[in-house]
Amino acid sequence: MRRISVVSAALALVLAGTAACSSSSGHSSSGGSGTAAAFDPKTCQGGTLEVLNQDSISKLDPARIYTSGGGNIPSLLFRTLTTRNREPGQDGTKPAPDLATDLGTPSDNAQTWTYHLKDGIFFEDGTPITSADIKYGIERSFAPELPGGAPYLRDWLVNAANYQGPYKDPDGIAAIETPDPKTIIFHLRKPEGDFPLLATATQFAPVPKAKDTGVDYDKHPISSGPYMVASYEKNKTLDLVRNPHWSAATDPLRYACPDKIDVTSGLDPAVINQRIATGTGQDANAVTTDTTIGPDQLAQLNSNPALAKRVAHGEFPATTYIAFDPKVKPFDDIRVREAISYAIDRTTAVNAAGGTAVAGASTTFLPPQKALGYQPYDYFPAGPTGNAAKAKELLAQAGYPNGLTVTLAHQSDDANNFGPKLATAVQDALKAAGITVNLDPIDDNSYTDVTGKPSTEPGMSLQYWGADWPSGAPFLIPIFDGREIITSGGNFNLAQLNDPSVNAEIDAINAITDPAQAQARWGALDAKLGQQALTVPLFYEKDVSLFGKNVKDAVPDGWRGQYDLARVSVK
Amino acid sequence: MTLTVEALSGPQPGPDPSSPPHARGATWRRLRQDKAAATGMVIITLMVLVAVFAPLLTALEGQDTTTQHPELVDSASGGTPLGSLGGVSAGHWLGVEPQTGRDLFARLVYGARISLGVALGATALQVLIGVSVGIAAGLGGRFLDSALSRLTDLTLAFPSVLFAIGLMAIVPGSVPRPLVLAVVIALLGWGATARLARGQTLSLRTRDYVAAAKLSGAPPLRVARREILPGLVTPVITYAALLVPANMIAEAGLSFLGVGVRPPTPSWGQMLSAGTTWFRPDVMYVLVPGGALFLTLLAFTLLADGVRRTLDPRNTEVAA
Numbered sequence: 001m002r003r004i005s006v007v008s009a010a011l012a013l014v015l016a017g018t019a020a021c022s023s024s025s026g027h028s029s030s031g032g033s034g035t036a037a038a039f040d041p042k043t044c045q046g047g048t049l050e051v052l053n054q055d056s057i058s059k060l061d062p063a064r065i066y067t068s069g070g071g072n073i074p075s076l077l078f079r080t081l082t083t084r085n086r087e088p089g090q091d092g093t094k095p096a097p098d099l100a101t102d103l104g105t106p107s108d109n110a111q112t113w114t115y116h117l118k119d120g121i122f123f124e125d126g127t128p129i130t131s132a133d134i135k136y137g138i139e140r141s142f143a144p145e146l147p148g149g150a151p152y153l154r155d156w157l158v159n160a161a162n163y164q165g166p167y168k169d170p171d172g173i174a175a176i177e178t179p180d181p182k183t184i185i186f187h188l189r190k191p192e193g194d195f196p197l198l199a200t201a202t203q204f205a206p207v208p209k210a211k212d213t214g215v216d217y218d219k220h221p222i223s224s225g226p227y228m229v230a231s232y233e234k235n236k237t238l239d240l241v242r243n244p245h246w247s248a249a250t251d252p253l254r255y256a257c258p259d260k261i262d263v264t265s266g267l268d269p270a271v272i273n274q275r276i277a278t279g280t281g282q283d284a285n286a287v288t289t290d291t292t293i294g295p296d297q298l299a300q301l302n303s304n305p306a307l308a309k310r311v312a313h314g315e316f317p318a319t320t321y322i323a324f325d326p327k328v329k330p331f332d333d334i335r336v337r338e339a340i341s342y343a344i345d346r347t348t349a350v351n352a353a354g355g356t357a358v359a360g361a362s363t364t365f366l367p368p369q370k371a372l373g374y375q376p377y378d379y380f381p382a383g384p385t386g387n388a389a390k391a392k393e394l395l396a397q398a399g400y401p402n403g404l405t406v407t408l409a410h411q412s413d414d415a416n417n418f419g420p421k422l423a424t425a426v427q428d429a430l431k432a433a434g435i436t437v438n439l440d441p442i443d444d445n446s447y448t449d450v451t452g453k454p455s456t457e458p459g460m461s462l463q464y465w466g467a468d469w470p471s472g473a474p475f476l477i478p479i480f481d482g483r484e485i486i487t488s489g490g491n492f493n494l495a496q497l498n499d500p501s502v503n504a505e506i507d508a509i510n511a512i513t514d515p516a517q518a519q520a521r522w523g524a525l526d527a528k529l530g531q532q533a534l535t536v537p538l539f540y541e542k543d544v545s546l547f548g549k550n551v552k553d554a555v556p557d558g559w560r561g562q563y564d565l566a567r568v569s570v571k
Numbered sequence: 572m573t574l575t576v577e578a579l580s581g582p583q584p585g586p587d588p589s590s591p592p593h594a595r596g597a598t599w600r601r602l603r604q605d606k607a608a609a610t611g612m613v614i615i616t617l618m619v620l621v622a623v624f625a626p627l628l629t630a631l632e633g634q635d636t637t638t639q640h641p642e643l644v645d646s647a648s649g650g651t652p653l654g655s656l657g658g659v660s661a662g663h664w665l666g667v668e669p670q671t672g673r674d675l676f677a678r679l680v681y682g683a684r685i686s687l688g689v690a691l692g693a694t695a696l697q698v699l700i701g702v703s704v705g706i707a708a709g710l711g712g713r714f715l716d717s718a719l720s721r722l723t724d725l726t727l728a729f730p731s732v733l734f735a736i737g738l739m740a741i742v743p744g745s746v747p748r749p750l751v752l753a754v755v756i757a758l759l760g761w762g763a764t765a766r767l768a769r770g771q772t773l774s775l776r777t778r779d780y781v782a783a784a785k786l787s788g789a790p791p792l793r794v795a796r797r798e799i800l801p802g803l804v805t806p807v808i809t810y811a812a813l814l815v816p817a818n819m820i821a822e823a824g825l826s827f828l829g830v831g832v833r834p835p836t837p838s839w840g841q842m843l844s845a846g847t848t849w850f851r852p853d854v855m856y857v858l859v860p861g862g863a864l865f866l867t868l869l870a871f872t873l874l875a876d877g878v879r880r881t882l883d884p885r886n887t888e889v890a891a
Contacts, residue, residue, distance in 0.1 A: 270847070270848050294649065294848055295648065295649030295650065295651060295670075295848060295849060295852050295853075296848065296849075296851045296852055298647075298648045298649040298651075299648045299649065299651050299851070299852035301648070302648075345639075345641075347641040347646070348639045348641050348671065350646060351639075351641055351644060351646050351650045351670050351671065351672075352670060352671070354649050354650070354670075355645075355646040355647060355648065355649045355650045355670070356646045356647050357646075357647055357648070357649060358649075385641065413829065420833070420834035420835075421670065421671075421834075423834070424637070424639075424671070424834050424835040425639060425671065427637070427835065428637055428638060428639045428835075429639075431637075439833065439834070439835075440744065441744065441833060443740070
């Protein structure tokens, strides 16, 4: 069950709007950093930042939102034990202390993590933040009344799998100790070297028990960050003003430049890009956290250098791929899977996603980020446009000398870039190899319900996976760990691979606390898994977004690939 | 989907519409003399020929609807076609589709099959259902009449686009999409035809020759077929000519909203929908399907107007 939420969570994180979406390790920051050199966070204060978004903010409760690295907008309101360090490029894939004084002290083979809180940290009403507030915030996220958050803690904490939240179970979680107001200790049931990365999630934000109103807390969550809610109309607008009790001295990572931040959601992507590009009136101060640049603006970039300077380039680690169910014929035959891998045309696949500006062809399951452990491999070289001859040869060997007919499941809409556009590109590419592809469009909202249940899982489907944090673990475990197969629904191990040696290697890497060492092992594991052709990686995501004329320091951070609202300035 | 037909839907005053005022040949001649109608007919004939001979035309061009040509688009700028006018060339007469590089001419002529086929099919179904229900209501007893009339009112009052979206979403993918489209559009759009047919039937049933047929013991079905139906031909044909463009818009609308035919099958509405984000970098992608749709709708409207002018008994003396 816990994986059900993992699934939806991981998707929600990238697709949905409030917090999640995009981004890690940009390859270049040249696009957006023109003004960064002269930027001084000490003198950037003032003005109103306009945020124009597609996705509606449907929830604001820190227990309920699912983010990568604490999100973009949520991170303005909620400080967490650790947070992303907000550096550009590969440096930005690391966590940094936020409310805590350091990244945590592991002991007992990384099964126990101890944190101490900084001095001088307050809620928006002036109450000091204590370790009990953080414990309470985590406990709330277990309440069935407040669903939606990342599921990892339920899995990781000792004896917490069935905890029902503080409303039903006021005794709390014994695995979280708060011996004094400045100390919090987590006891895990297995070694987790990635704990400081998970501690960036909004579930680690403090919640004052006295102000908790249960499901109504969503209307005005108590801020610990540089801004607080002035007004919030669900799914429409969110206006933030400064939190007078936040102090920059305890929070060097958030510059908090604008005096006000106004978020408008539910806009059409073409409208957002057009408004930011034109920059009339207040739109000169506009940014977006969920809209990549459209063809209209891309076509103008060469002839309009002023606009080209207002483009931020980042990369959120995410892969779009074809998943096979090897229990379904003919995909049980590795030669058929290899034939499809050879036949695929990654040029048309990238074009279906919007071209080389927003997607990059990829032959590895891990996206090309060092933090995830990326190791290049290409076992079934298809070249840029597919190798139909080699595919036909393999099909003949597999007993299909006259080609074969298969069905490809895909989302019925193109919003997430694995809809009809990509499906027809795959269909056309495989036609050259004698493979006839029938398309099976499935409604976006029920897509994971269908593909995530082994009994209804299609033999071949288009899929997307994004990282909950920049590490190989949240990228490979849900997809390839045999213990993550969930027959009741919410399954992401679509190959239903249950290989004891893979499972053992995953456990071994989880116990490693040195990121560099873990990265090498995750990369090697990915390269080993790639030989089985259980997936056909198609492309990785690039995040390219515009920002307004007056916006400064719009540099994508290396974790989420977006510019950070806590750092941009409109002065 | 529902058109303004109120002018035609009530019992009509004036001369008896059931008596053939002039021979079929004369009607045809007058229709051809009507310049607007003749223009409409020429365009429609051309479009139908294009749709029928779509495979031949694309073979002549040397293209098909699904092959992607990544070499003809600029991937770095999001997939804008290379070359002027959306990539028009000797090999691609109307250029190529952005992003995929699929041939636009091939997609346009195959799209005509969907647009015209669905519109004509839906119209035929609407007329069939509408006339049957209308005659049954007009000839039947008070109970049948009010039951069928309330049913007609219900279909007319339905938010048909919303309902069509819902219907299209639940039909399994194995059913051929154009057929589903035609049936859904017809099921939601026969109300006005039924009203028209009922009104005509009510006025015809009081005629002496109908009463005579009934008195001579003709069964109701034969009365409907032999005595009532011929009197309905004129108003129904006139109205059907107006229904075709309305149905075409309905098909394009549903395809535009993404519930029409499924990719990679081309349809004009779908092309227009995809074109909305491209109107600045590649205006051809909007103009080509938009122009085709506009031209066809205009042709049907001109023809429908001509048919009405020619067949309307009130115009007989004036025209003659």
